[in-house]
Amino acid sequence: MALEKRLAMATGKVxxxxxxxxxxxxxxxxxxxxxxxxxxxxxxxxxxxxxEDQAVSYDIAMERGKAAATNLKAL
Numbered sequence: 001m002a003l004e005k006r007l008a009m010a011t012g013k014v015x016x017x018x019x020x021x022x023x024x025x026x027x028x029x030x031x032x033x034x035x036x037x038x039x040x041x042x043x044x045x046x047x048x049x050x051x052e053d054q055a056v057s058y059d060i061a062m063e064r065g066k067a068a069a070t071n072l073k074a075l
Contacts, residue, residue: 009057009058009060010028010029010030010035010057010058010059010060011028011029011055011056011057011058011075012026012027012028012029012035012055012056012058013026013027013029013053013054013055013056014026014027014037014053014054014056015027015034015052017037017049017050017051019048019049022038022039023037023038023039024037024050025037026058026069033067035060035067035069036066036067036068037050037058037068037072041068041069041070041071042072044071044072045073045074047072047074054074055074055075056069056072056073056074056075057072057073057075058070058071058072058073
């Protein structure tokens with residue numbers, strides 16, 4: 001049974017990301033609710049971290065009942 005369910009592809013800008021804490025948030029370009037991003041999604045994209053206001057594309061998936069960014073790509 002999969003732990004995540006893919007919902008949609010989106011773009012946005014990093015609101016903030018703290019590599020020490022291992023998470024941050026992305027502001028969607030469509031103006032919706034900020035999206036949680038975990039360090040594992042950043043590392044899976046081959047990135048070391050995210051910078052404030054960095055443009056990214058991502059999938060939105062449900063992980064443990066909450067929306068989270070996956071499949072990140074720096075734009």
